Amino acid sequence: xxxxxxxxxxxxxxxxxxxxxxxxxxxxxxxxxxxxxxxxxxxxxxxxxxxxxxxxxxxxxxxxxxxxxxxxxxxxxxxxxxxxxxxxxxxxxxxxxxxxxxxxxxxxxxxxxxxxxxxxxxxxxxxxxxxxxxxxxxxxxxxxxxxxxxxxxxxxxxxxxxxxxxxxxxxxxxxxxxxxxxxxxxxxxxxxxxxxxxxxxxxxxxxxxxxxxxxxxxxxxxxxxxxxxxxxxxxxxxxxxxxxxxxxxxxxxxxxxxxxxxxxxxxxxxxxxxxxxxxxxxxxxxxxxxxxxxxxxxxxxxxxxxxxxxxxxxxxxxxxxxxxxxxxxxxxxxxxxxxxxxxxxxxxxxxxxxxxxxxxxxxxxxxxxxxxxxxxxxxxxxxxxxxxxxxxxxxxxxxxxxxxxxxxxxxxxxxxxxxxxxxxxxxxxxxxxxxxxxxxxxxxxxxxxxxxxxxxxxxxxxxxxxxxxxxxxxxxxxxxxxxxxxxxxxxxxxxxxxxxxxxxxxxxxxxxxxxxxxxxxxxxxxxxxxxxxxxxxxxxxxxxxxxxxxxxxxxxxxxxxxxxxxxxxxxxxxxxxxxxxxxxxxxxxxxxxxxxxxxxxxxxxxxxxxxxxxxxxxxxxxx
Numbered sequence: 001x002x003x004x005x006x007x008x009x010x011x012x013x014x015x016x017x018x019x020x021x022x023x024x025x026x027x028x029x030x031x032x033x034x035x036x037x038x039x040x041x042x043x044x045x046x047x048x049x050x051x052x053x054x055x056x057x058x059x060x061x062x063x064x065x066x067x068x069x070x071x072x073x074x075x076x077x078x079x080x081x082x083x084x085x086x087x088x089x090x091x092x093x094x095x096x097x098x099x100x101x102x103x104x105x106x107x108x109x110x111x112x113x114x115x116x117x118x119x120x121x122x123x124x125x126x127x128x129x130x131x132x133x134x135x136x137x138x139x140x141x142x143x144x145x146x147x148x149x150x151x152x153x154x155x156x157x158x159x160x161x162x163x164x165x166x167x168x169x170x171x172x173x174x175x176x177x178x179x180x181x182x183x184x185x186x187x188x189x190x191x192x193x194x195x196x197x198x199x200x201x202x203x204x205x206x207x208x209x210x211x212x213x214x215x216x217x218x219x220x221x222x223x224x225x226x227x228x229x230x231x232x233x234x235x236x237x238x239x240x241x242x243x244x245x246x247x248x249x250x251x252x253x254x255x256x257x258x259x260x261x262x263x264x265x266x267x268x269x270x271x272x273x274x275x276x277x278x279x280x281x282x283x284x285x286x287x288x289x290x291x292x293x294x295x296x297x298x299x300x301x302x303x304x305x306x307x308x309x310x311x312x313x314x315x316x317x318x319x320x321x322x323x324x325x326x327x328x329x330x331x332x333x334x335x336x337x338x339x340x341x342x343x344x345x346x347x348x349x350x351x352x353x354x355x356x357x358x359x360x361x362x363x364x365x366x367x368x369x370x371x372x373x374x375x376x377x378x379x380x381x382x383x384x385x386x387x388x389x390x391x392x393x394x395x396x397x398x399x400x401x402x403x404x405x406x407x408x409x410x411x412x413x414x415x416x417x418x419x420x421x422x423x424x425x426x427x428x429x430x431x432x433x434x435x436x437x438x439x440x441x442x443x444x445x446x447x448x449x450x451x452x453x454x455x456x457x458x459x460x461x462x463x464x465x466x467x468x469x470x471x472x473x474x475x476x477x478x479x480x481x482x483x484x485x486x487x488x489x490x491x492x493x494x495x496x497x498x499x500x501x502x503x504x505x506x507x508x509x510x511x512x513x514x515x516x517x518x519x520x521x522x523x524x525x526x527x528x529x530x531x532x533x534x535x536x537x538x539x540x541x542x543x544x545x546x547x548x549x550x551x552x553x554x555x556x557x558x559x560x561x562x563x564x565x566x567x568x569x570x571x572x573x574x575x576x577x578x579x580x581x582x583x584x585x586x587x588x589x590x591x592x593x594x595x596x597x598x599x600x601x602x603x604x605x606x607x608x609x610x611x612x613x614x615x616x617x618x619x620x621x622x623x
Contacts, residue, residue, distance in 0.1 A: 015041060015069075022068050023061070026094045028577075028598040033058040039209040040065050043147055043181040048206035050153070050198055051185045054213050055333030056311075059185045060087065062209075063149035067123045068096065072144030076126045077170065078151045082287060084126040086309035091124060093571050095601035100126035101135065118143055129166045136176065145180050148173050150201065153184035154326070157196035167200070174202040182206070188330045191395050192492055213329070213394045217336045219343045220386040220405040222379075231347055232263060235317060238345060239269060239297065245314035246290070249299045250331055252320040252355060260299040260319065271297035291568040293559065302327060311338040311574040318346040321380055323356050324372035325393045328379070338576040348380040371495065383412045383516035384483045392485030397502040399511075417515035418506065420466070421481060424474070425499050425507040427462040428487065433498045440497060441474040476518040486513065550617045551582040557613045561606065572606065573597065585614050 019040055023029050032040075035053070039062040042049045053059045067074035078084050084100040091098035099113045099122050114135070116122050127135070150156070156167035173182060184197050184206070198206050226234060235249070251257045254275040261273040272286045272295050289295040291310055302322075316335045322328040328346070336342025353373070360369035375393060382389045387402035401408045427443045428435070435443075442449055443457050446464025457463060466474060478497075481487045486503040490496045505511040555569075555578060562569040573581075577597040586592040592611055593603040 015044060018069060019065050022065055024599070026068070026096055026599045026601070027061070028596060028602065030596075032061075033211070035209045035211050036061055036065075039183070042207050042209070043183050044069065046179070046181055048181055048203040049183045050194060050203075050206045050208050051183060052189055052194060052208070052210040052213075053185075053187060054211070054215050055187045055330075056215065056337040056339055057187070057211055059151075059187065062185065063147060063183050064091070064096070064124065066147055070146035072120070072146040073117050073122055074124050074147040074149055075132065075145055076124055076149045076151060077129050077132055078126050079128065079155055079167075080152075081128075083151070083309065084128075086291075088124075088126055089567060089571055090309065093567065093602070094599055096124065097122050098124040098126070101131055102126075102128060103131075120144070129170055133166075133169055133172070136173075145177060148177070148180060148182045150182065150184045152186060153197050153201075154186040154189045154193055156184075156200045157189070157193045171200060171202040187333060188326045190326070190393060193326075213391055213396055214387065214398065215333065215336065216387075216402070216404065217339055217341050218332055218404075219341070220332075220390070220402075221343065221345045222348055222386070222406060223345065224348050224380070226347055227349060227351075231319070235319075236264070236267060236269070238315070238317065238343075239264075242315055242343070244296075246293065246296045246310065246312055247298075247315035247317065248313060248331075248334060249297065249317045249319055250322070251299065251301065252352070254301055256319065257299040257301055261297075264297060264299070269297060270295050271299055274298050274300040276301065291570075292562070293569050302331065309337070310334075310568065311570045311576075312340075313337065313342070314340075315343045315345070318344075321346060321348045321352040321356065321376060323359060323369070323376065325376050325379060325390065326372070328376065329390065329394075338570075338574040340575050340579065346380065353377055371489075378479055378483060382480075382483050383407065384480050388485065389483035392483055392488075395485070395488060395500070397485040397500065399502070412516040414514045415517050416512065417477065418509075418512045420469075420477060420515070421486060421503075421506050421513050422509075423462060423465050424478060424481065425487070425503050427460070428497045428499050429507070430460045430462055431457065433490070434496055436495045436497060437475065437478055440478065441471055444474055445469070445471065473518045477515055480515050484513070547582045549621075550585070550614070551578055553613050553617055554578045554581055554610065557609050561609060573602070581610060581614065585618065587611050587615050587618070 016037060019037060020031070023032065033053075036058050039049050039051050043063070043066050049062075051059055051062050053062075063074055063076065076087075078087070081102050081104050084102055088098045088100050099116065101110045101113050105113075113122070113125070117125050150167075150170060153167075156170065173180075182201060182203050184201055184203070186197070189197065194208065194210075198204055223234065239247070249257075249260055251260060254277050257273040257275050261271045264271040272289065274283060274286045278286075286295065286298060290298050313335045316332050318328070318331070322331060332344040335344060356373050357370070360366060360373055363369045379386065379389050379393075385398075385401040385408050386405035388398045391398045401411075403409075423444060424440065427440050431440070431443070439452065439457075442452050443460060443463055444466035446458075446467045448458070452458060469477075478487070481503070482489065484502075485500055486506060488498045488500050490498055499507065502511070506513050558569050558572050558578065562572050565572070574597065577595070580596045581592075584591070584595060586595060588611065589603065589607045592598065592607040598606075
């Protein structure tokens with residue numbers, strides 16, 4: 001264990017009390033999310049940490065709170081300029097001394113920021129990995145660095161969906177600053193990626209803090225085999241059902257983003273395209289307009305969104321299937337960051353698979369990317385609760401259907417498959433977890449193939465116990481077991497099947513499992529009409545009518561303040577905070593100051609205009 005920060009009293013109760021005080025003062029929250037304080041405590045004690053929390057799950061607080069409690073400056077390594085600016089703006093709005101050093105600023109301004117850091121006036125410095133490695137060698141050993149926080153840490157791993165070679169050089173931080181704790185953070189990392197993060201950063205003893213990957217506020221929906229004008233009609237009807245809300249439409253190709261934006265504009269919608277091939281000034285303008293709510297719809301490639309901290313994105317549409325579940329999870333996570341209801345809608349066709357297979361074949365990691373594409377396709381075609389399928393990819397067992405996805409709302413015929421699953425699980429265990437799907441099915445069906453007999457699998461007790469089911473049926477059921485987290489695929493060990501902890505409970509007979517019934521006549525294709533169910537209304541739409549009117553008035557107040565301050569509206573307050581104000585109707589500073597998400601500085605700045613709006617509404621709508 002490295003040295004504890006000298007300025008921190010290491011009594012756990014005292015540390016938590018101080019951390020909660022900072023949380024209330026600056027952020028307006030009264031309690032931590034699960035594992036936030038434990039991660040804070042870990043690095044405050046001088047230890048390394050790997051933090052995996054979903055988008056909107058509070059990762060940033062895990063390093064921002066230690067920064068405010070510690071002497072010196074926390075260095076935050078971030079991959080994108082937009083992400084840096086967004087976070088710095090949000091911190092400054094709460095009265096927290098934060099700044100960034102990046103190429104979009106003048107050399108003089110960057111030098112001034114560094115000088116401010118040396119003078120101890122900055123608590124959080126945001127910087128890219130490339131810039132950090134160039135700057136850090138010039139920093140005097142006298143500078144006090146309290147913590148290195150590496151955001152979007154999946155970028156360091158070859159198994160991650162957004163591998164960046166520059167991140168691998170960050171391992172030098174441990175050698176250069178052996179006494180400074182390192183915290184790696186990401187919202188998207190499967191088992192292989194999170195192990196690789198610690199190895200690449202040379203922090204093998206880092207504690208892992210991993211909360212659920214579940215984003216229950218996001219409704220998950222997939223539409224299959226819809227294209228052309230039918231797809232456009234579905235998209236416009238979807239947008240019409242989300243009037244006044246911000247959203248992103250993702251497409252695979254740059255030209256598709258431009259065509260989508262053009263077609264939507266021709267129909268009267270305010271939409272703009274965004275992709276990596278656009279001039280920098282155009283991209284910056286689109287992003288600024290989107291952040292400021294001047295343009296509610298952006299049609300984009302994956303080049304857009306990673307640096308967006310906009311909390312009031314209410315929906316994400318994938319016009320094409322993404323290349324991996326990591327990408328899909330990251331992209332839908334741009335909706336509902338404030339925890340309010342949001343919707344993810346994905347269109348899927350086999351044409352997408354053909355295109356993505358071509359991309360994978362031309363990548364530097366053909367095998368890895370083909371496997372990831374296969375899991376994405378399985379998600380799109382799943383008859384299992386989509387949330388269970390999604391979470392199983394991240395090795396998280398979700399033991400019940402979510403009730404907030406298209407499969408749950410239109411469920412297939414199910415049956416008690418406990419004995420069937422026990423057969424398959426027994427076969428996997430008896431092979432020592434050394435076989436893939438095909439071999440397991442051959443064992444279950446009693447195949448006399450040469451390799452099955454040569455390995456002695458014909459002598460196993462499970463040999464032939466499932467010969468009454470076809471190969472296709474077993475394949476479908478094993479896929480459902482994979483999607484439900486009953487079994488797992490060891491991608492780093494020849495794609496062999498392994499039994500999970502959840503699967504072992506089923507094998508022992510302590511859990512029952514239901515699967516969707518397989519039949520050759522069943523079709524994966526669902527008609528557009530069947531899928532066009534009424535969108536889930538969610539919290540905002542479920543408000544009593546008066547509160548909804550007040551909510552809209554509060555949005556107008558927020559927009560006026562944001563325009564005057566030249567900041568995005570969500571920097572003033574998130575939709576969730578406006579919802580709280582609309583429900584509690586504060587009319588005094590004291591009532592306003594104790595509400596969720598309202599800290600000291602925002603109380604001072606905003607209590608008058610918002611309580612004035614509330615009083616005006618109450619006077620106009622007496623009970």
